[in-house]
Amino acid sequence: NAGVMQNPRHLVRRRGQEARLRCSPMKGHSHVYWYRQLPEEGLKFMVYLQKENIIDESGMPKERFSAEFPKEGPSILRIQQVVRGDSAAYFCASSPSLAGDQETQYFGPGTRLLVL
Amino acid sequence: AQTVTQSQPEMSVQEAETVTLSCTYDTSESDYYLFWYKQPPSRQMILVIRQEAYKQQNATENRFSVNFQKAAKSFSLKISDSQLGDAAMYFCAYRSLWQNTDKLIFGTGTRLQVFP
Numbered sequence: 001n002a003g004v005m006q007n008p009r010h011l012v013r014r015r016g017q018e019a020r021l022r023c024s025p026m027k028g029h030s031h032v033y034w035y036r037q038l039p040e041e042g043l044k045f046m047v048y049l050q051k052e053n054i055i056d057e058s059g060m061p062k063e064r065f066s067a068e069f070p071k072e073g074p075s076i077l078r079i080q081q082v083v084r085g086d087s088a089a090y091f092c093a094s095s096p097s098l099a100g101d102q103e104t105q106y107f108g109p110g111t112r113l114l115v116l
Numbered sequence: 117a118q119t120v121t122q123s124q125p126e127m128s129v130q131e132a133e134t135v136t137l138s139c140t141y142d143t144s145e146s147d148y149y150l151f152w153y154k155q156p157p158s159r160q161m162i163l164v165i166r167q168e169a170y171k172q173q174n175a176t177e178n179r180f181s182v183n184f185q186k187a188a189k190s191f192s193l194k195i196s197d198s199q200l201g202d203a204a205m206y207f208c209a210y211r212s213l214w215q216n217t218d219k220l221i222f223g224t225g226t227r228l229q230v231f232p
Contacts, residue, residue, distance in 0.1 A: 031218060042207055042222040043161070056217040089159060095218065105220060107153075107161035 002027065004094050004108035005074075012114045019079040019086070021111045025094030032075040033105060034067060037089040049075060082115045089113075118143045120210050122223035129198045130231050136183075137193045137226045139208030147213040150184070150191045151220065156204040164206070167191065169213075195228075203230045 005024040013019050025032050030051050035043040048056040049069035060067065064082075069075040079086055089112050093105035119142045129135035141150070152164040167175045167184050174182050179199075183192045195202055205227050209220040 033219065035220075035222075042224045043220070045219040045221070048218055056219060058217070059219070091161060093161075093220075104151075104163060104166060105218070106163070109158070109160050112159075 004029075004092055004106055006090075006092050006108035006111050008111060009109060010112045010114070012116060013082050014116050015083055016081050019082050019113055019115075021077040021079075021090050021092075021113070023075040023077070023092030023094075023108060025075070025092075026096075026106055029094035029096050029106075031095045032069050033093040033095075034075075034077050035091045035093065037091060037110070039088070043091060046077075079113075082113075084115045087113055087115045118145075118148075118210050118212065118221050120208055120221050120223040122208055122226050124226045125224075126227045126229070128229040128231060129195070129202075131198055131200060133198055134194060134196045135198055135228065137195075137206050137208075137228065139191045139193070139223055141189050141191065141208075141210050143189070143210065143212075145212055145214060149211040149213065150182075151209040151211070152180070152182070152191075152193045153207045153209060153222075154202075154204045155207060155225070156201075161207075165193065198230050200230050200232065203228055 032049045034046040037043045045059040047060050047067045064080045066078045089110045091110045092108045095105045121140045148169045150167045154162045165177045179196045181194045205225045207225045208223040
Protein backbone atom coordinates (compact mmCIF):
# COMPACT_ATOMS: atom_id res chain seq x y z
CA ASN A 1 0.00 0.00 0.00
CA ALA A 2 1.71 3.14 -1.22
CA GLY A 3 1.96 6.00 1.22
CA VAL A 4 0.91 9.59 0.70
CA MET A 5 2.49 10.91 -2.47
CA GLN A 6 3.45 14.51 -3.04
CA ASN A 7 4.93 16.14 -6.09
CA PRO A 8 7.02 17.86 -6.90
CA ARG A 9 9.41 17.28 -4.01
CA HIS A 10 11.19 20.54 -4.74
CA LEU A 11 9.79 23.56 -6.51
CA VAL A 12 11.54 26.81 -7.36
CA ARG A 13 9.51 29.83 -8.40
CA ARG A 14 10.24 33.48 -9.00
CA ARG A 15 8.23 36.14 -7.25
CA GLY A 16 4.87 36.62 -8.94
CA GLN A 17 4.66 33.13 -10.45
CA GLU A 18 2.16 30.45 -9.49
CA ALA A 19 2.98 27.32 -7.50
CA ARG A 20 0.88 24.17 -7.76
CA LEU A 21 1.48 21.42 -5.24
CA ARG A 22 -0.08 18.00 -5.64
CA CYS A 23 -1.01 15.37 -3.10
CA SER A 24 -2.32 11.85 -3.67
CA PRO A 25 -3.66 10.35 -0.43
CA MET A 26 -3.13 6.80 0.63
CA LYS A 27 -5.40 4.29 -1.05
CA GLY A 28 -8.79 4.26 0.64
CA HIS A 29 -8.27 7.62 2.35
CA SER A 30 -10.77 10.35 1.59
CA HIS A 31 -9.58 13.03 4.03
CA VAL A 32 -6.70 15.33 3.06
CA TYR A 33 -4.93 17.96 5.14
CA TRP A 34 -2.34 20.55 4.16
CA TYR A 35 0.24 21.92 6.58
CA ARG A 36 3.03 24.46 6.17
CA GLN A 37 6.39 24.33 7.93
CA LEU A 38 8.50 27.44 7.94
CA PRO A 39 12.25 26.96 8.58
CA GLU A 40 13.01 25.92 12.16
CA GLU A 41 9.32 25.89 13.09
CA GLY A 42 6.59 23.33 13.68
CA LEU A 43 3.85 22.48 11.23
CA LYS A 44 0.90 24.84 10.94
CA PHE A 45 -2.48 23.64 9.73
CA MET A 46 -3.78 25.23 6.54
CA VAL A 47 -6.80 23.36 5.22
CA TYR A 48 -8.80 20.15 5.58
CA LEU A 49 -10.66 18.69 2.61
CA GLN A 50 -12.81 15.74 1.79
CA LYS A 51 -13.70 14.78 -1.76
CA GLU A 52 -15.10 17.89 -3.47
CA ASN A 53 -15.54 19.70 -0.15
CA ILE A 54 -13.50 22.09 1.94
CA ILE A 55 -14.24 21.24 5.56
CA ASP A 56 -11.95 23.64 7.41
CA GLU A 57 -9.83 26.37 5.82
CA SER A 58 -9.21 28.35 8.97
CA GLY A 59 -5.43 28.19 8.50
CA MET A 60 -5.36 29.35 4.90
CA PRO A 61 -4.24 32.89 4.11
CA LYS A 62 -7.20 34.83 2.76
CA GLU A 63 -5.51 35.81 -0.48
CA ARG A 64 -3.47 33.98 -3.11
CA PHE A 65 -3.95 30.51 -1.56
CA SER A 66 -6.53 27.97 -2.63
CA ALA A 67 -7.01 24.23 -2.32
CA GLU A 68 -9.16 21.61 -3.94
CA PHE A 69 -9.71 17.88 -3.76
CA PRO A 70 -11.69 16.84 -6.82
CA LYS A 71 -13.71 13.68 -7.22
CA GLU A 72 -10.98 12.27 -9.44
CA GLY A 73 -7.30 13.02 -9.13
CA PRO A 74 -5.00 14.46 -6.50
CA SER A 75 -5.56 17.32 -4.10
CA ILE A 76 -4.03 20.58 -5.29
CA LEU A 77 -2.69 23.44 -3.20
CA ARG A 78 -2.30 26.50 -5.37
CA ILE A 79 -0.37 29.62 -4.47
CA GLN A 80 -0.77 32.53 -6.83
CA GLN A 81 1.70 35.40 -7.20
CA VAL A 82 4.20 33.82 -4.81
CA VAL A 83 6.32 35.99 -2.52
CA ARG A 84 9.55 35.14 -0.70
CA GLY A 85 7.62 34.57 2.53
CA ASP A 86 5.86 31.62 0.89
CA SER A 87 9.14 29.68 0.92
CA ALA A 88 8.49 26.72 3.17
CA ALA A 89 7.89 23.00 3.26
CA TYR A 90 4.29 22.07 2.49
CA PHE A 91 3.10 18.77 3.85
CA CYS A 92 0.04 16.83 2.90
CA ALA A 93 -1.51 14.23 5.18
CA SER A 94 -4.40 11.84 4.72
CA SER A 95 -6.62 9.78 6.98
CA PRO A 96 -9.15 7.01 6.43
CA SER A 97 -12.86 7.59 6.27
CA LEU A 98 -13.56 4.66 8.56
CA ALA A 99 -14.23 5.40 12.18
CA GLY A 100 -11.57 4.17 14.57
CA ASP A 101 -8.44 5.04 12.66
CA GLN A 102 -9.69 8.37 11.37
CA GLU A 103 -7.76 10.09 14.10
CA THR A 104 -4.34 9.22 12.70
CA GLN A 105 -2.97 11.32 9.89
CA TYR A 106 -0.29 9.87 7.63
CA PHE A 107 2.06 12.37 6.08
CA GLY A 108 3.64 12.65 2.68
CA PRO A 109 7.31 13.57 2.16
CA GLY A 110 6.51 17.24 1.63
CA THR A 111 7.17 19.77 -1.13
CA ARG A 112 9.94 22.29 -0.54
CA LEU A 113 9.00 25.56 -2.17
CA LEU A 114 11.70 28.13 -2.73
CA VAL A 115 10.72 31.56 -4.00
CA LEU A 116 13.55 33.55 -5.54
CA ALA B 117 -7.93 27.81 21.46
CA GLN B 118 -5.72 24.85 22.12
CA THR B 119 -1.95 25.23 22.33
CA VAL B 120 0.93 22.78 22.50
CA THR B 121 4.23 23.66 24.15
CA GLN B 122 7.56 21.88 23.86
CA SER B 123 9.95 23.65 26.18
CA GLN B 124 13.10 21.77 25.18
CA PRO B 125 14.46 23.01 21.84
CA GLU B 126 17.28 20.46 21.97
CA MET B 127 18.07 17.28 23.88
CA SER B 128 20.90 14.80 23.66
CA VAL B 129 21.33 11.21 24.79
CA GLN B 130 23.99 8.55 24.73
CA GLU B 131 23.31 5.50 22.61
CA ALA B 132 21.50 2.77 24.62
CA GLU B 133 20.42 5.27 27.28
CA THR B 134 16.94 6.61 28.00
CA VAL B 135 15.69 10.09 27.25
CA THR B 136 12.41 11.87 27.97
CA LEU B 137 10.98 14.64 25.82
CA SER B 138 8.46 17.00 27.40
CA CYS B 139 5.17 18.27 26.03
CA THR B 140 2.41 20.25 27.70
CA TYR B 141 -0.82 21.44 26.20
CA ASP B 142 -3.69 23.69 27.03
CA THR B 143 -7.31 22.80 26.36
CA SER B 144 -10.72 23.08 27.94
CA GLU B 145 -11.88 19.86 26.29
CA SER B 146 -12.09 16.56 28.10
CA ASP B 147 -11.67 14.24 25.14
CA TYR B 148 -8.95 14.56 22.53
CA TYR B 149 -6.00 12.75 20.96
CA LEU B 150 -2.31 13.33 21.44
CA PHE B 151 0.48 12.29 19.10
CA TRP B 152 4.22 12.25 18.84
CA TYR B 153 5.69 12.56 15.35
CA LYS B 154 9.32 12.13 14.37
CA GLN B 155 10.93 14.16 11.58
CA PRO B 156 14.38 12.82 10.58
CA PRO B 157 16.72 14.78 8.30
CA SER B 158 14.74 13.52 5.32
CA ARG B 159 11.93 15.79 6.67
CA GLN B 160 9.37 12.97 6.36
CA MET B 161 6.85 13.10 9.23
CA ILE B 162 6.58 9.69 10.88
CA LEU B 163 3.99 8.78 13.50
CA VAL B 164 5.69 7.48 16.64
CA ILE B 165 2.85 6.99 19.09
CA ARG B 166 -0.69 8.12 19.82
CA GLN B 167 -2.77 8.43 22.97
CA GLU B 168 -6.51 8.79 23.44
CA ALA B 169 -7.30 11.08 26.37
CA TYR B 170 -10.12 8.84 27.62
CA LYS B 171 -7.66 5.99 28.13
CA GLN B 172 -5.85 6.02 31.44
CA GLN B 173 -3.27 3.50 30.33
CA ASN B 174 -0.15 5.02 28.81
CA ALA B 175 0.50 4.09 25.18
CA THR B 176 3.58 2.01 24.33
CA GLU B 177 5.21 1.16 21.01
CA ASN B 178 8.32 -0.96 21.39
CA ARG B 179 11.04 1.36 22.79
CA PHE B 180 8.71 4.37 22.82
CA SER B 181 6.28 5.06 25.64
CA VAL B 182 4.40 8.05 26.95
CA ASN B 183 3.67 9.45 30.38
CA PHE B 184 0.21 10.94 30.01
CA GLN B 185 -0.85 13.09 32.95
CA LYS B 186 -4.29 14.40 32.04
CA ALA B 187 -4.80 16.62 35.07
CA ALA B 188 -1.42 18.25 34.55
CA LYS B 189 -1.98 18.37 30.75
CA SER B 190 1.38 16.76 30.22
CA PHE B 191 2.34 14.22 27.55
CA SER B 192 6.01 13.27 27.65
CA LEU B 193 7.73 10.77 25.37
CA LYS B 194 10.25 8.30 26.74
CA ILE B 195 12.70 6.65 24.37
CA SER B 196 14.44 3.63 25.87
CA ASP B 197 17.64 2.03 24.57
CA SER B 198 18.25 5.00 22.28
CA GLN B 199 19.64 4.26 18.84
CA LEU B 200 21.51 6.47 16.38
CA GLY B 201 18.49 6.31 14.09
CA ASP B 202 16.38 8.01 16.73
CA ALA B 203 18.15 11.31 16.03
CA ALA B 204 15.48 13.63 14.64
CA MET B 205 13.09 16.44 15.41
CA TYR B 206 10.20 15.27 17.56
CA PHE B 207 6.86 17.05 17.45
CA CYS B 208 4.02 16.71 19.91
CA ALA B 209 0.54 17.26 18.45
CA TYR B 210 -3.03 17.66 19.70
CA ARG B 211 -6.28 16.85 17.95
CA SER B 212 -9.72 17.74 19.21
CA LEU B 213 -12.32 14.99 19.34
CA TRP B 214 -15.37 17.19 19.27
CA GLN B 215 -14.71 20.08 16.99
CA ASN B 216 -15.77 19.73 13.38
CA THR B 217 -12.19 19.63 12.21
CA ASP B 218 -9.47 17.03 12.25
CA LYS B 219 -6.59 19.48 12.27
CA LEU B 220 -3.49 18.75 14.28
CA ILE B 221 -1.97 21.45 16.46
CA PHE B 222 1.77 21.02 16.71
CA GLY B 223 4.38 22.14 19.18
CA THR B 224 7.59 23.78 18.02
CA GLY B 225 9.58 20.58 18.27
CA THR B 226 12.57 19.14 20.14
CA ARG B 227 15.74 18.26 18.28
CA LEU B 228 17.16 15.00 19.65
CA GLN B 229 20.82 14.17 19.16
CA VAL B 230 22.08 10.66 19.85
CA PHE B 231 25.77 10.21 20.59
CA PRO B 232 27.59 6.88 20.11
